[in-house]
Amino acid sequence: MSGERSTRAIAWLVYRKELRETLRDRRTLLVMVLLPLALYPLVGVGVSQWVGAQQAAREEQPSRIGIAGRPWPALATALAGKTLRSSELARPPAEREHALRAGAVDAVLTVPEGAEARLAAEGTVELALLYDETRESSSLARQRVLDALARLEKQIRAERLKARSLPPSLIAPLKTVERSTARPREVGAHLLSGVLPMLVVLMVLLGAFYPAIDLTAGEKERGTLETLFTTPVPRGALVAGKFLAVATIATLTGILNLGSLGLTVGLGFGAAFKAAGITGALIPWSALALTALALVPSALFFSAVMVAVAAIARSFKEAQNLLTPVYLVCVLPAMVAQLPGFSLTPLTALVPVVNISLLARDLIAGKAQLLPATLALVATLAYALVALRIAGRIWQSERMLFAPEQRPGAARRAPLRPRPLPAEAAFLLLLVMALILLVGNPLQARGLVSGILVTEWGLIALPVIALVRFGRLEPGAALGLRVPSPRALLGALLAGASAWYLVGVLVESVQQRVLPIPRELLDEIRKTLFSVERPLAVDLFALALSPAICEELLFRGVLLRASWRPSAAGARAASPLATPAAVVLNGLLFALFHLSIYRLLPTFLLGAVLALTAMRTGSILPAMLFHLLNNAAAILAGRQASGVSLEAAGLGSSFSLPLAAGAAALFATGMALLWRSGEGLRSGPAGPRDP
């Protein structure tokens, strides 16, 4: 029967059915049609009207100028009018600023004693203008005062020249007439090209999100996929039809959003741009049409990725959990592409998502070039094909329909997972590093201790907790939160208290020869990290306890569990790496995470030893204790002596052989205890305790 029918005909049949059904889904329609057609114009016009009204109100509101000193008549006249209200501010100098801060006046102009006489003697009068740059009304007042003073100055200058019968050109040897060659609409397009592509890429992704889930995991959950798979049609045709339906919805969503945004911006924000002297159509419709065309390959790419990922899930909710990180991974490059300094080159044209965002930006700004544009489109299509092939493979597998653990009569709700996926862990690490770069580091520059606390708890621990909570992970197993044996704790105590010294010796003997730490950096570390001005308890909490808990949750919790295959779990475990490789990887990631080439070696060693500790003891708690003691010892030593780094503080030139031998002995004993304390993490959520 079906032998004579082509796969294409069946895919077309599936496509039409899926499209029809999806377009009857309220949620899809909401995202695809209602959001762009109603929300943007409403919000856009509303915002623009509000901004316009605010601006008009501000412009009508006269600025209140407090005048300290006695203004001469011409100045008093210049500072009176529709937009300026001057009043005498008879307060001592210290209180003038207070009046400005309290909002009693918008600016304070101080007129020196004898100003009028000095002017009459053809001297220069120095006027002091006090204003608050952070207050818009104050900035406006400043501008208005400066304008008034400029007019007054011009008048005085003209009078002085006239008194000497000199021409005005004497003091105006140059006159510059400037004109921007950018057409008004290019300015507008330039402003919009920054935001629009990101919004549209985001909407294409959102357009693919729900249909991809509904047509795969949703169908599985509703029990219709099983029926569909008993029909005599190739699965390739089924996945092709579904993929095309998702891609169509995503494309339509993108185009509708683009059109609606373009229209909203053209109509709603037009007033705002007009006020700024920009007139005419902001984005030509031809540019919008080209951008819409460029969206098609990206819609194909996102749809293929989402259909592939959602097919792995067993339920709608699980698919949502899986696709949310995918969504974020796609959104981040789209945002990055909008940063200044990025442009569409043959190289960036090969980076997925970034290329389409940059291309859309160039198309809207009317600056797209043929070669990189073509390359970006071809590359995106190629990625879409690869993703589609992967989706096809997933659909062929039995796992697609029935997960191995899914037995007849099993509960519908997916159980908590014992371990995170490698992709989830990788995404988490990238997210945390991006957050630290963008938020944590600037905060630490403003205030070290508060910055570190926000970084550790808010930017490291919180995302880990969010992954466990929303990724439906079993916290005990996924993070290794288990009660360790007393032997494991004793081992961590000994090894943790001595490790910093040994790492320090190594840094001193190896690193200082290969890659010496600059003196200035050492001084900086000593000054900031080992400051005796802060209470010791604060330092221990911020620099020892917080990293010990938060960084361990990320590195020896999520990352280790996602990358390591315990021998007990055998070949069927999903995680790819055996113990040695996982230890090295964990150390490397920990080293890279610290973003300092001077700390690469110590942080790598520390990370690897901590990974080994977590593996051997079956718990993350000994690793936390180890990390805490290591940092605490370094802080204590660093406060007394000259620090080298957090891992190797207190050494400097004060190396002592007996001390090193003692530390080595303690460390070896500690590691031996850790090594013998258990077989390592179990694969199950509630594995047997260590013997």
Add this chain to the structure above:
Amino acid sequence: MGIVARELCKRFDPAGPPAVEGLSLEVVAGEIYGLIGPNGAGKTTTLRMLAGLMQPSGGEVWIGGHPLASEAEAARAALGFLTGTTGLYARLSVRELLGYFGALYGLAPAAVARRIDELSALLQFAPLLERRCAALSTGERQRVSLARAVLHDPRVLILDEPTAGLDVVASRFVADFVRDARGRGRAILFSTHYMTEAELLCDRIGLLHAGCKIWEGTPPALKAELEASSLEDAFLRLLARSERQAATEPSA
């Protein structure tokens, strides 16, 4: 030309116990074969392997004379499959749903329309044809599902607990439909929890326990062998005997 399964085997976990092991059975045209067993016995796994939804770890299957491994599409075309949890496309009307499946089975539009008329009259859902599937009651859904399964007039029917969750009236409706199909020479494999239903409906039954077929024959023969008054009684005795054997085997 019904169902033939030889030495079927399924392992989900290479290290764990098999879900189904060494299972052979044959269902001929004009026969209703009941697959019975406690929860977790391997019924659904067996039916899924027979329907080509799961790849067997070992063994062979023929559906309507076609080997499932090498002629999957022809085998599926000869098969109608229905489960108790079968869902319908909620946002399609009954007619659209049946039209879609008819097209997937390769029927011409005119043939689909004719079959929809026949089946909606036979299964009494003609007034529901334009209604969205989301608006159907459980009994109505099962009637539409039955129509969906036999739309292409398959020679073989596999029904996995088709009466689960149905009331007496709806269950009787399904039973009548199955008998009617037998009358028209179809080979029917039927799994159920309800012993009375199996006793009334099935020509032969196969009893599954822990993935193995522990008994096969007619319901009267099973009752006679175990000197039981009802099939349910016989089933329980057989299970107890099988468990006793399993307990003594490892030490033997």
